Amino acid sequence: MSTINYSEKIPNNVNLSEDRTLQRALEHWQPNYLQWWQDMGPEGSQNFDVYLRTAVSVDPQGWAQFGHVKMPDYRWGIFLNPGDADRKIHFGDHMGEAAWQDVPGEHRANLRRIIVTQGDTEPASVEQQRHLGLTAPSQYDLRNLFQVNVEEGRHLWAMVYLLHKYFGRDGREEAEALLERNSGDADNPRILEAFNEKTPDWLSFFMFTYFTDRDGKFQLCALAESAFDPLARTTKFMLTEEAHHMFVGESGVGRVITRTCQMMNELKTDDPGKLRAAGVIDLPTIQRYLNFHYSVTIDLFGADQSSNAATFYSSGLKGRYEEGKRSDDHVLKGQTYKILDVQGGQLTEKEVPMLNALNEVLRDDYIKDSMAGVERWNKLIEKAGLPHRLKVPHKAFHRNIGTLAGVKVSPDGRVVSEAEWNAKVDEWLPTAEDRAFVASLMGRVVEPGKFANWIAPPVMGINRQPVDFEYVRFG
Numbered sequence: 001m002s003t004i005n006y007s008e009k010i011p012n013n014v015n016l017s018e019d020r021t022l023q024r025a026l027e028h029w030q031p032n033y034l035q036w037w038q039d040m041g042p043e044g045s046q047n048f049d050v051y052l053r054t055a056v057s058v059d060p061q062g063w064a065q066f067g068h069v070k071m072p073d074y075r076w077g078i079f080l081n082p083g084d085a086d087r088k089i090h091f092g093d094h095m096g097e098a099a100w101q102d103v104p105g106e107h108r109a110n111l112r113r114i115i116v117t118q119g120d121t122e123p124a125s126v127e128q129q130r131h132l133g134l135t136a137p138s139q140y141d142l143r144n145l146f147q148v149n150v151e152e153g154r155h156l157w158a159m160v161y162l163l164h165k166y167f168g169r170d171g172r173e174e175a176e177a178l179l180e181r182n183s184g185d186a187d188n189p190r191i192l193e194a195f196n197e198k199t200p201d202w203l204s205f206f207m208f209t210y211f212t213d214r215d216g217k218f219q220l221c222a223l224a225e226s227a228f229d230p231l232a233r234t235t236k237f238m239l240t241e242e243a244h245h246m247f248v249g250e251s252g253v254g255r256v257i258t259r260t261c262q263m264m265n266e267l268k269t270d271d272p273g274k275l276r277a278a279g280v281i282d283l284p285t286i287q288r289y290l291n292f293h294y295s296v297t298i299d300l301f302g303a304d305q306s307s308n309a310a311t312f313y314s315s316g317l318k319g320r321y322e323e324g325k326r327s328d329d330h331v332l333k334g335q336t337y338k339i340l341d342v343q344g345g346q347l348t349e350k351e352v353p354m355l356n357a358l359n360e361v362l363r364d365d366y367i368k369d370s371m372a373g374v375e376r377w378n379k380l381i382e383k384a385g386l387p388h389r390l391k392v393p394h395k396a397f398h399r400n401i402g403t404l405a406g407v408k409v410s411p412d413g414r415v416v417s418e419a420e421w422n423a424k425v426d427e428w429l430p431t432a433e434d435r436a437f438v439a440s441l442m443g444r445v446v447e448p449g450k451f452a453n454w455i456a457p458p459v460m461g462i463n464r465q466p467v468d469f470e471y472v473r474f475g
Ligand SMILES: [Fe+2]
Pocket: 122, 151, 152, 155, 216
């Protein structure tokens, strides 16, 4: 069951060849996908041989096989975790009933919307990152970028399979539309705001993979609890791929910090001007990038009060993070949750029905998880013997959705006037000058084992290969 059939046009472990209509429909979508990859995928990379991992089975030990592959030849496919025939719905109004192997009519529109919204983020990030290969700080980093890109492409396949198999003609139309919207496109943008932002430089890329791919993790974890069993099984496998994306982000930012701290010690200064002149990224700039990516990403969880969130939970479509490990009643009726509010020019808390606050519950779980990694970055600064520390901004800082949308709040959580915001925003969010400086550092480093000056080498290579391994062979 878990072994993947690679003899077919579309690698899969779902017995695709037994459903000829579905197989034909997906084989019809496949060339459109490849055309999208050609047009919107990593720029100028079609002939590179890249040291990539490919799934060969969904078993925890055996799924990753490494080898040099040209990206257009990557075996994108459909891989679901094994099913459990006795699986029961474990939260919401249908708790205790058998999990759904098909889409119940009354939940069809909502499930389709959930799957399309998740699916839309996957190709969006590939589009956002498509120019980064031209300025990779090393072969090792270039390979990691491409690994993330091909796996986001595969995540699109995961969602398109569900659309084709379970949503008929509507699903096939949605699958086409997933290739037609484009990140940042004025007329036909991606669905969610953060996926229309640019990822113009590698510091942005590392922040994105740390913060925004982690949003992916939390959304996938919530969907992995779904009563719709095929969605639960496919998101469980996606999560195993997602872990590497967050590793790329955490270790990437960590290596930038390490290099900056080395230079701070070498020059005995924390003066941003001197550090910039030495070609590294000063910690205040890193902090501003962090503030930006963190605040844009926590908006992705949606409004703090949402009747959709309540419906999705009660009807069993989307659970909470680690639903199965929680010890409450998993129905949540009559329970409350504290969300932020603004009263008389100050942030306050108010209690609202928990079912309506489930976006906030997921956001708060995400925040806890994000903060842990920022503390690991601080350990690097501490190890370098420096007193500086990075900090995630207040949850209300720079928000654009729900109660806090448009309220001006400082990173330390004070509601501020428009005038104070305007006076301080250049200390809080990346300025055009910050971005221009970071952009000025971006230059392509292609020799194996060499790294751009602004980033430290990794502690070890990929798949136990040496750091100076030839991760990318340029054709
Ligand atoms: Fe993804």
